[in-house]
Amino acid sequence: MKSMSELDDLALVLRPDQILTGAAVARVYDSDAYSVDRSKPTAVVLPETNEEVAAVVKVCVKNQIPITPRGAGTGLSGGAMPALGGVVVSLKRMNKILEVDSVNRRMKAQAGCVNLDLTKAVSHLGLHFAPDPSSQSVSTLGGNIAENSGGPHTLKYGVTAPHILGVTFVDAEGKIYEIGGTAPNCPWPDFTMLVVGSEGTLGIVTEAWIKLTPLPAAVKTALAAFPSVRAASEAVSGVIGAGILPAALEMMDRNILVALEQAFGLKTPPGTEALLLVECDGEESAVEREMTLVAEVCHENHAIEFTLAKDEAERKKLWTARKKGVGAMGRLAPSIVTHDGVIPRSKLPEMLDYVYAVAAEFEIGVANLFHAGDGNLHPCFYFDDRDPKQVEAVVSAGEKIIRRCIELGGSVTGEHGIGVEKTELLLLQFSEDDLKLQALVPLIFGANEVINPCKVIPNQKGCIEHKKRWRGVAW
Amino acid sequence: MVARPGCIEELAEIIRGSGPFGFQQMGLWSLPCEAYGICAMPQGAMGLCIDFGELNQMVDFSPADLIITVGTGTTLSKVNQLVGSAGLCVPYCADYIGGDDLTLGELIGLNLPHPLERQFGSWRDWILATKQVLADGTICKSGAKVVKSVAGYDIHKLFVGARGSFAAVAEVTLRLYPKQEPRPEARNSANIIHRVLPSDFDAMANSYRNAVFFDEATATIYANVPAFFEPLRFERDFVIRSGVGRMNFQLGQVNFLSRAKATLDPNNKLNPGALIP
Numbered sequence: 001m002k003s004m005s006e007l008d009d010l011a012l013v014l015r016p017d018q019i020l021t022g023a024a025v026a027r028v029y030d031s032d033a034y035s036v037d038r039s040k041p042t043a044v045v046l047p048e049t050n051e052e053v054a055a056v057v058k059v060c061v062k063n064q065i066p067i068t069p070r071g072a073g074t075g076l077s078g079g080a081m082p083a084l085g086g087v088v089v090s091l092k093r094m095n096k097i098l099e100v101d102s103v104n105r106r107m108k109a110q111a112g113c114v115n116l117d118l119t120k121a122v123s124h125l126g127l128h129f130a131p132d133p134s135s136q137s138v139s140t141l142g143g144n145i146a147e148n149s150g151g152p153h154t155l156k157y158g159v160t161a162p163h164i165l166g167v168t169f170v171d172a173e174g175k176i177y178e179i180g181g182t183a184p185n186c187p188w189p190d191f192t193m194l195v196v197g198s199e200g201t202l203g204i205v206t207e208a209w210i211k212l213t214p215l216p217a218a219v220k221t222a223l224a225a226f227p228s229v230r231a232a233s234e235a236v237s238g239v240i241g242a243g244i245l246p247a248a249l250e251m252m253d254r255n256i257l258v259a260l261e262q263a264f265g266l267k268t269p270p271g272t273e274a275l276l277l278v279e280c281d282g283e284e285s286a287v288e289r290e291m292t293l294v295a296e297v298c299h300e301n302h303a304i305e306f307t308l309a310k311d312e313a314e315r316k317k318l319w320t321a322r323k324k325g326v327g328a329m330g331r332l333a334p335s336i337v338t339h340d341g342v343i344p345r346s347k348l349p350e351m352l353d354y355v356y357a358v359a360a361e362f363e364i365g366v367a368n369l370f371h372a373g374d375g376n377l378h379p380c381f382y383f384d385d386r387d388p389k390q391v392e393a394v395v396s397a398g399e400k401i402i403r404r405c406i407e408l409g410g411s412v413t414g415e416h417g418i419g420v421e422k423t424e425l426l427l428l429q430f431s432e433d434d435l436k437l438q439a440l441v442p443l444i445f446g447a448n449e450v451i452n453p454c455k456v457i458p459n460q461k462g463c464i465e466h467k468k469r470w471r472g473v474a475w
Numbered sequence: 476m477v478a479r480p481g482c483i484e485e486l487a488e489i490i491r492g493s494g495p496f497g498f499q500q501m502g503l504w505s506l507p508c509e510a511y512g513i514c515a516m517p518q519g520a521m522g523l524c525i526d527f528g529e530l531n532q533m534v535d536f537s538p539a540d541l542i543i544t545v546g547t548g549t550t551l552s553k554v555n556q557l558v559g560s561a562g563l564c565v566p567y568c569a570d571y572i573g574g575d576d577l578t579l580g581e582l583i584g585l586n587l588p589h590p591l592e593r594q595f596g597s598w599r600d601w602i603l604a605t606k607q608v609l610a611d612g613t614i615c616k617s618g619a620k621v622v623k624s625v626a627g628y629d630i631h632k633l634f635v636g637a638r639g640s641f642a643a644v645a646e647v648t649l650r651l652y653p654k655q656e657p658r659p660e661a662r663n664s665a666n667i668i669h670r671v672l673p674s675d676f677d678a679m680a681n682s683y684r685n686a687v688f689f690d691e692a693t694a695t696i697y698a699n700v701p702a703f704f705e706p707l708r709f710e711r712d713f714v715i716r717s718g719v720g721r722m723n724f725q726l727g728q729v730n731f732l733s734r735a736k737a738t739l740d741p742n743n744k745l746n747p748g749a750l751i752p
Contacts, residue, residue, distance in 0.1 A: 104672045148625045159623065161632075162600055179728060182711045183670045183694065185597055186636070187586045188750070191731045193599060193632040197625050241539055243562065243653040342621045346539035374623040375540075411624035418626060429626055433615040441628040443738045444731065456627065 007043050007087070009063060013055035018093075020044040029088045032075040033135075036337060036391065037420050037470035041068065041082040046093045050168055050176050050206045053089065057204065058174035060087055061450050068452050069200035071112065071143025074135040076338055077419025079146060079199040083454035083466060091142045094206060097121050105212040106165055111142025111205050118210065127212040130157040133415070134323040145205050148197030150415030152248040152322065155373040156281075157213065159415065161196040168207035169195060172451040181209045194441060199417050200452045202445040216281035219247070220291045221309040221318055224298040225272040229253055229368075232274035233348040235301035236372040239278070240345060242297055244290050248279040249373030253352075255332070256325055256367040256380070263328035264321040269305045276372065277322055325369045326380060332365060333382035339398045340416040341405035345375035351408060355379045358400050362393040376414035377405070391471075403428055420470065423458040479526045483606065483614055483645040489525065490643060490744070491612030527580050530645050533557060535620070542603065542620060544648040547580030554579065554649075563651040566595040570661035571668075571687055571697040572717075579647055586636035587715060588668055593692035595652055598635045605631040606646035610740040620648045633735065640750040641739045663687045664717075665697035667704070671712040682707040 010019055026040035042065075047053045060067045066086030073080050082088050094110035097118070101107065102125045109118060115136040118129040132151040133139055139149070145167065150159045157163075166181025180192035195202060226232040232251055239249060252260070252275045260266040268275060276298070280290040295306050309315040321328075329336050343351050352368065355377070359366035370378035379401060383390040402412050402425050412418070412425045430438065439457055454463035480486040527548035534544040538561035545554055552575040555564050567582060568589045569575045583598050604618030617631040618624060634644050665687045671679045676694040680686070683706075688697040700706075706714050732751050736743070 101674075103674045148629075150623060150625075154623065158596075158600065159625075161629070162596065177730070179731070182713055183672050185586075185588065185592065185599065185670075185693075186713055187588070187715055188728070189633045189635065189637045189641070189732065189735065190599065191633070191728055191735075193629055197629055237539055240541065245653075342619065342623055344537060344540040344542070344621055346537065371623075375621055376623050410621050411619035411626045413626050414621075414623040415625055422626075426626060429619065431615070433613050434617065434627075436613060437609065437615045437617060437630060438627045440738050441630055444735045446734070 007063075007065065009059040010043065010045060010056065010087070013059060014045055014047065014052060018046045018048070018052075020046070029070070029073070029082065032070070032073040032078060032080040034076050034078040034081070034337075034419060034421055035335070036385065036395070037078050037081060039082050039085060039466070039470050041088040042085055044088040044090055046090050048093045050170065053091075053094075053170045053204055053206050054174040054176050056087070056089055057170055057172065057451075061173060061448065064450060066453050067204075067450055069142070069146065069204045071140035071146070072114070072135070072138045074139045075143060075147055075419065076340065076416040077413070077421040079417050079419040079452075079455055080143070081420055081470070083420055083463065083470065086450075089204060091140065091204075091206065095140075098207065100125075102127065102212070105214075106209055107212055108207060108209050109141055110207050111140060111145070113141045115139050115141060115144055122212055123215065126215050128215055129163065129210055130213045131160045131163055134326065136323075141208060141210070142205050145196050145208060146198065146200045147415070147417045150371065150374070150376065152250050152277075152371060153279075154371065154415070155249055156245055156247045161193060163211045163213070164192055164196050165209040165211055166192055167195055167205045167209075169203050169205055171203040171445060172447045176206075184211070194444070197417070198441070199419060199455050201455050201457075202442060202447050203451060216247070216287075218284040218287045219279065219281040219315070220287050221277070221279045221315045222291060222294065223305075223307050223309075223318060224276040224278065224295075224303045225269050225305040226274045226276065226298075226301070226303055227271050229274045229352050230349045231302045232276050233352060233372070235276060235298050235303065236348060237346055238297040238301055239294055240373060242293055244280075244293055246278050246290065246294065246373065247281040248277065249371070250277040250322055251275070251368065251370055251372035252277070252322070252325065253368040255365065256329070256369045259328040259331050259367065260321050260325060262331050263324070264317070266318075266321045271304055277318060322369070329367060329380055329382055332367070333384060335385035336380050336382050337394050337398065338378050338380045338416070339401055340413045341377050341402045341410060342414040343375045343377065343405050343408045343410035345373065347408045347410075348372060348375060351377065351404065354404050355401055358397050362397040364390065364393050364397060371414070374414065375410065377401075399425065418456045420454055423454070423456065426456075426458055477524045477526050479529055481529045483530070483608065486525070486530070486643055486645055487608045487612045487614050489523070490608050490610065525643065527578060527645070530580075531578075534646060536561075538563060540622070541651045542622070542648060543651060544604070544620060544646060545579065547583070547644050547647055548578050550578050551575040551582060558651055559654055562654050564654045565601065565649055566591045566652045566655055567597070568658060570658070571663075571665040573664055579649075580639075580644060583635055583644065583647065584638045588670055588690075588693065588695050590658075590688060590690050591655070593690075599632050601649045602631055602635060602647060603650055604648040605634060605644050607634070607642040607644040609642050610742065610744050618648065622650055638749040639746040640736060641745065643745065661687065663699060665699055666717040667698050667700050667706065668695065668715045669698070669706055669712065670695040671709045675709040675712065679707065679709060679712070
């Protein structure tokens, strides 16, 4: 870790109020929302312009100080954890909307803008920013770009990548580039697509041109209660198989429903073991037709109850319950680790049986609320991270589940990213030769060992020996 | 010389043991691809064209998951015939660029705009995973065969529009959509495609006399123009011309394209000159 004296150069490029140091700062910024692994930064900086970000990068490269870019710190795989200490570059002060171009349905905003604020800025024009991770009330555009964030409406609208038209990007040497930003879907290779989802390992995104999507003319949201998780899973396959593409298709199991009832008063009929939240949007007649078909499929799969939200207030209440679901789990235990494996959605019933069996084997609690339509699981293990045995059980159970996802032809992560959490798990999905190709990507961008080290690519030089340190008190 | 590998291992063998060559992804000199510059053998150069026509196997098709994995030598019409029996399709409309007898490799390598783009997106949205041979002969994959994955860098998306310059993509996993009603067949192929920001669409539309198709939804014009025609240019637009090869392929991000080429193909073996003059 670098000492403060080696960070003195930062004072030449930033004002004192833009440089934070001290024990409290180090504690606050030692992890993101994946809190199992922690590592303290030496300093946190708050640049306000592209040029200041570039200047900070140059200082850090010159002094070989590790840099970790950070948005709101809501990431779930340790992408914003300063793995080798050094400087956290927080983009939180770069939170301005720079240009709204409603005619061309695009907007230029700084990376520190909160996701929901982007939509609020254009909703009066009948437009919105479609990616809606559950963290959207706090997570930032830059963080969403770094993680290629998903969310419930990914099923119809896609993850973050197709909504990013171009970025302003500071590379690992402190040079500023404009990438992309032409009329949509240029025919030549689009490097924006590589920057999105790169978890801040290639450089720092400071601004982006984002695509604005028209608000749908009509939206209907329904809750379907099922007597078993298997019945609900089969209804999901049935809906997709019937050629319906709902805007969202989310599943919640019994354990999460207990927390949601306590937190938000979400009532379910007796005998409910799983709940599907289904949303259809688009033209009014199409929405009506789709929702009728969804109801038919749910009833064919033994739904106990199928209820449509009767007004906008009720619809919003349902979504609040869904999006704050993981938070509500704080009622069940002090710590939560949410996994993020993906499977082909036709394998959902057998995979969920497996998740419950693994949780029973390791004697830990598990609740599931996830993007069923995408086959993107979110088994949430709840436990006490002050007990090293429980932490070990949670990590082992998670690995076992991810291993099964890969055996079923899936992926280690659907939307939370690799971060530090899953670098070793990536070896399950990719061969040595596959990783050789992955390792070429940072070279294309001229990335170096200073920019967000120890993330994404497994077994990076100088990272392996730090793993035990990150695990902190628990291990 | 033309090589026609029957499997990815043979493709790797050919690439490992040879010098510069161009890719011919299906048949010899199938016109649209040659015209748009995908088989870009430098004039007079001694080299090898690879015909991907035998790499046309269906590896996996899961209708319930709306996913297919297939060799890139398969034609779009064959893929749509395969998945059509399950009520599904790859919603690319190749009417204005020569029809759906083009292979997936050609279509992905070119990544030309198409009239169903507003509704369904295009190749970058549909490609979930690829298996390819790198310039040094390494066989590797990228992505995952599921509709959503953020595992590793999405380098397979960089192969879209790369005209075979970064890697020889042999297999692709695509997401599928419900089958569409057939569109009326296009009478003419276009030799120029021009896309602008929507605010410039009317001005652009007025500058073309021989449009084959006006696609207001994506602010794109498909037209037939004489060789001497110089299109009126607009801020942040792009133009792709057929018939005059790579010289008229308008480049974006040259800096990064050059770096990517130098990193992925340091000896400039794969389709030299097809992407970066």
